[in-house]
Amino acid sequence: VTLSVDGVVVGSVTASSTGEWSWTPPVKLPDGTHNFVASVTDTAGNPSRTGDFRLDIDTTRPGAADDVTANDNVGPVVGLIPQDGTTDDSTPTFEGSGEAGDVVIIKDNGEVIGSTVVGDDGRWSFTPETRLADGPHSVVIVIEDPAGNSSDPSAPINFDVDTSAVIVSLDYAIDNEGSLTGNLSSGTVTDDTTPTLVGRASPNSVVEVFDNGVSLGSVRTNAQGNWSFTPKTELPEGSHHFTAVATNTAGTVSAPTASFNLDIDTTAPGKPGEGGTGGDGIGNVWDDVGPIQGNVGNGERTDDNIPTLDGSGLQPGDIVTIIDNG
Structure with a gap:
């Protein structure tokens, strides 16, 4: 069996007693399309010719994906998940581009969580079937072309998943004015027109404070979940019904607290x-x-x-x- 590659004889081999043969090029063939032809001469000297065998050789690795995005499709805050951000979507959608037909492999914290194929338009999209657990995630993309060449991993997309419920409390108020100061419970009277309200909520969440249904402003909780808020504008005399609502870093909004009631009285007897x-x-x-x-x-x-x-x-x-x- 005489082998020709792209019209050039490159070697020959003798078939075994069972008629089988194999041949490996002695040198690496360059990337590109190659036509292989096997010409057979039997022991009697009679020649024959097979059909062409065409093969595309591709040893070039695809470039690393550089336009990958993660998108939140759940809850009040949707859209692009920022790097090192937090999402309440446990099945965010990842998107990017590549060569049509390439396989996109998605890895989360080093483990493959799925794959998809780049479409004819050069775009791909992947949404996990299994929900991502609450906590930190680092997602990278590896592109694999039809020849089996794999790209370097993409730059990681780092984010936290937080699907927990948001709880907020308004525990007490602090009176800092007049002869009587200290902590106040709901239903008491104060002469402080800017009492400080104190409570707890999810760490690093935003707490918005309302008085009789009107927003007074907002404050962010610390890493331990503590918050305090002092109105910037003096409140008028009379009954005040304070409530608070918290929004965590994933955009999840809590139910409002129970009403915390204070009577403000600044009129001297x-x-x-x-x-x-x-x-x-x-x-x-x-x-x-x-x-x-x-x-x-x-x-x-x-x-x-x-x-x-x-x-x-x-x-x-x-x-x-x-x-x-x-």
Whole structure:
């Protein structure tokens, strides 16, 4: 059997006793299309000729994919997933381009999660059938051409998947104004027109605070999930019903918190004895010691060194401070 490649005789081989033969080129053939012809001469010297065998040799590796994108198709925030971003889509779609017919192999954290073929338009798209687990992911693309040559891995696309529910709380408020300061529970009264609201939510999420349904602004939680918010504008006197809503880094939005209620009161009470809400001042001074007891008139004497003072006409809950000689 005499072998010719592209019209040039390159070697010969003798068939075995069973009529089988094989031949390997002694030197590597260059990339390109090659026509192989086998001419047979039997032991009697009779020649024959086979048909041409055509083979394309391709040893060039495809270039690494350089336009791969990951896309979020779930939830309130959709579109391109940024590098080192977070998504709530556990089956994001990866897209890119290549040579038509090339095989695209998708690897996540070093493991193959699927493959697809570049279409006639030079584009490819892949969506995992199995959901990606919550946590960090690093996806690379390897292109394999029909000859079996593989590209270098693409630059990794790094992102986190977070499908967990977002929970937010509004736990207490802090009064930083006036004579009475400290932590406030829901349903209390404060003279602080910019009380600080404190709560918890998912780490690094954005918490938006509302007052009577109107947004006051937003703040980001820290890595431990703690947040606090102080209104930039003074709130008016009256009843305030605060709620908070959190949006995590994947774009998932929580349900609002229960209403946290505060009454803001910055009006000083009237001076005792001046009428109106000021009441009647010290209404009575009661002597309940010794032979003479009863109400002691203004300017009179008493032998009771712990007389009882009383009054009325103030707001329920007001604190009355009694001052003696300054």
